[in-house]
Amino acid sequence: MPHLPLRQVGPDAAMQSASERWLADLDAAISAPGADWNLVVRDTLCALAWPGSGTWEERLAATPLSDGSRLALLALDPRNITLEPEYYADVDPVRFARVKPLLWLWYSFDRLPIGGQHVALGIELRRLLAPRIFRRVGRNFKCFQHVEFSFGYNMEVGDDCVVHRHVLLDDRGGITMGNRVSIADYANIYSHTHSITEQVDVTNLPTILEDDVRITYHATVLAGVRVGENGMVGAAAVATKDVRPYHVNVGIPAKSIAVKSTAPPEHARRARIPPHSSS
Structure with missing residues (x-):
């Protein structure tokens, strides 16, 4: 197969300069001693959603102001909205607050014109936010738009990890990602499960993706699963059990169909079928 490395592209100089200044100002505001992150976020979103229209307080005091506009302005303040995980019995209210x-x-950034499909700025913003949300995050974290979490604070992420669009990272029981993990678009990684007979009977189980794991398009990894080093969960597969290192698991439920040709002998010998070759 042909090698197709990513092209090096970016915004023009004016946009790049404005982006760097904005990120630096945001970083400083969040890092300021005693900073109220609710107010920082409210004012940041107001500037992005209503550019050049005054402060949040000025906008809210403007007359006439429709109820819809008032609701939209009030919702910029995180204290005025609720997120689904706040209803979970196992949430740590202090940590989540x-x-x-x-x-x-x-x-919210992902739903604004400045965010959404703007890859370069979005990645840099999420790199700025992740260390303050996650339990741990390594170098060169790359996260695309519309990725959501349960708590956020139970995420552990290694170096050079990539999370693509519209991924759900349910970290109620904890998600650990090793180095160089790749999660493709629309994948779901769970760390909690419900009883079949009693919906409110919830079990949290840590889910682990070891180094160099690939979770591909629309795949799902259920709570408590460990995907071993260099393991792969194929498109639309549902991993209900552990994936062995270097194995490629596909289907519902996901089962091993191949072993990567790069597997060391100790893993290749464990294969039930001949090792897979990429040629």
Whole structure:
């Protein structure tokens, strides 16, 4: 197969300069001693959603102001909205209250014209926010738009990880991603499960994606699953059990159909079928 490395592209100089200044100002505002992240996020979203129209307080005091406009302005403040995880019995209210404003900025930015499909700025913003939300995040974290979490604070992410569009990272029981993990568009990674007979009977189980794991398009990994080093979950597959290192698991439920040709002997020998070759 041909090698198709990503092209190096970016915004023009004016946009790049404005982006860098905005990110630096936001970083400084969030980092300021005693900063109220609710107010920082409210004012940041107001400037992005209503550019050049005055402060949030000025907009709210303007007359006439329709009820719809008032609701829209009030919703910029994270204290005026609720997120689904706040209803969960196992949420840590103190920890979630701390990260909620930054989650609201993360999600809301993606729904604004400046965010959404603007890859370069979005990635840099999420790199700025992730260390303040996650339990741990490594170098070169790359996250595309419309990724959502449960709590956020139970995420552990290694170096050089990539999360593509519209991914759900349900970290109620904790999600650990090793180095160089790739999660493709519309994938779902769960760390909680419900009883079949009693919906409110919830079990949280840590889910682990080891180094160099690939979770491909529309795949699902259920709570408590460990995907071993260099393991792969194929498109639309549902991993209900552990995936062995270097194995390629596909289907519902996902089962091993191949072993990568790069597998060391100790993993290749465990294959039930001959090792897979990429040639």
